[in-house]
Amino acid sequence: MAQTAVPSTSAAGERPAPVGIPLREILPWAVFAAVLGAVLIYFVGAEQGATSLIGGTWVHEFTHDGRHLLGFPCH
Template sequence: MAQSAVPAPETAAHPAPVRIPLREVLPWAVFAAVLGAVLIYFIGAEQGATSVFSGTWVHEFTHDGRHLLGFPCH
C-alpha cells in the first residue's frame, strides 16, 4: 500500500502562533517612528529657513535621495 507524503488533516499537528507582548514591541515601534521622522526631515526639509545645520552639506549628501523619493529641491 502506498503512503501519502501529505499527512491527513486529522493527524496534522498545528503549532500555536507565537504571541509577542505589546510591551516588548512598543519601544522598537517608537524608535522606528522617531528614526523615520528624522530621516524624512533630513531628506525632505533640511534646507533653507528650516535648516538645522549651516551650509549645504546635508542637502548635497541627501540630494539623490530627495529626487528618488520625489522631493523637489531646485
C-alpha cells in the first residue's frame, strides 16, 4: 500500500493547529545572526586601509577571494 506525504488528520477530519514559536526564543538568535553578519561584512568588505582595526595585510589576504566574489573592490 502506498503512503502519502500528507500527515494523517484527526478523527473529525481537521488538522491540528501549528505550534507557534515565541519571540523570546527567536530574538537572541536573530540578534546573534545580525551581529555575526555585520562582523563578517566588515571583515570582507571594509577591513582595509583607513578603517582597518587589525594591522598588517593578513586579513585582506584571507578574505581576498571573498571580496571579489561579493563584488567589493580591493585593488
